[in-house]
Amino acid sequence: MISEAQFKDELQILIANAIREDVGDGDHSSLACIPESAQGKAKLYVKDQGIIAGVAFAKMIFNYVDPNMQVETFIEDGAAVKYGDVVFHVSGSSRSILKAERMVLNSMQRMSAIATKTNSYVKLLEGTNTKILDTRKTTPGFRVAEKWAVTIGGGENHRFALYDMIMLKDNHIDFAGGIALAIAKTKEYLKNENRDLKIIVEARDIDEVKEILASKGVYRILLDNFDYETTRKAVTLIGNACLTESSGNINEDTIRDYADCGVNYISSGALTHSVYNMDLSLKAI
Known part of the structure; x- marks a missing residue:
């Protein structure tokens, strides 16, 4: 951050x-x-x-x-x-x-x-070990105030912008030639640039979770649009190797069920773009 x-x-x-x-x-x-x-x-x-x-x-x-x-x-x-x-x-x-x-x-x-809005989500997560995160889906020019508001409501901030954390999403992975190559290139870049930035990698299925784990050195795995059953499998597979985050159209009706799957974080763009x-x-x- x-x-x-x-x-x-x-x-x-x-x-x-x-x-x-x-x-x-x-x-x-x-x-x-x-x-x-x-x-x-x-x-x-x-x-x-x-x-x-x-x-x-x-x-x-x-x-x-x-x-x-x-x-x-x-x-x-x-x-x-x-x-x-x-x-x-x-x-x-x-x-x-x-x-x-x-x-x-x-x-x-x-x-x-x-x-x-954030506080309502925080209350829905009471009794779990899951924390709510914002995203970069903010109003242009007003991001710092919106992210401040999330913390006032009891949530936590994700990365602030593109420069303070590495986040390899589906397009990065596809353009780079796959998960292993994307992570390897990222590690090499950070070493050459002498930058200490945490790495988050998005997984679209269990096989990609396995690929990410094999590469090691990842701070958090983003489980994007996983259903409950697959989320539970991924959390078990990941164990203590790194942190976990669920995202993708999670709302008031589903947030508790995702938290009960055992993820560390749930990120929601709705905190800032739908109020x-x-x-x-x-x-x-």
Whole structure:
């Protein structure tokens, strides 16, 4: 995974680009009718229910827009919220509050939806040794916030991007000439480039699981679109040789059954690509 420093850098890039996109050369609505000296206060109001996420991120946004704004927090990231809850108050320049408003709401609404979805999966996995992972199926430019939301909901992050982990999927394997060749070439590449990256390899059937195990040195085997019976066979075959991960159209109805097969991880793109934003508003008080 990426380092904490890289994570913070990505967040700053996201904020700067989003404010540039939204504000451009000025918030002319506010500039036109609100005096520069005007001070205001607003509350983050919940009009839904679920897991709140993005509180810490909102503070970063407010600080970027205007370091003089003050945030008084009543509910922290990861807490369950209901209709009528007030998450925080923000006070300071009225122009600054309005300038930051849309990015704060857009971010928190989506992050809260992701955290809520993730938490529902985490609860379905209670009592098992299986953990839920996200994927790279994220909104372009907003990945760092979405992956942060997954952790707030109790899930874990898969690789952040193409550069922080090796993942050999079906197309890599086919283009490389097979599993053994793909893994061998990868090991040689990592040695020549002096890179220490974990290797995950996708298996499409039990025979491919056997091929991967024969190559050794793989961190995790991805069991893609396996049924329950084949998943159990694969987990038994793999044993402690490496970690296991199930993926492929796994949903609320099937996730527990896959966990009961004994896999270490289940990855789901639905955590980030199939959610409905939590309804939040920022209201002047």
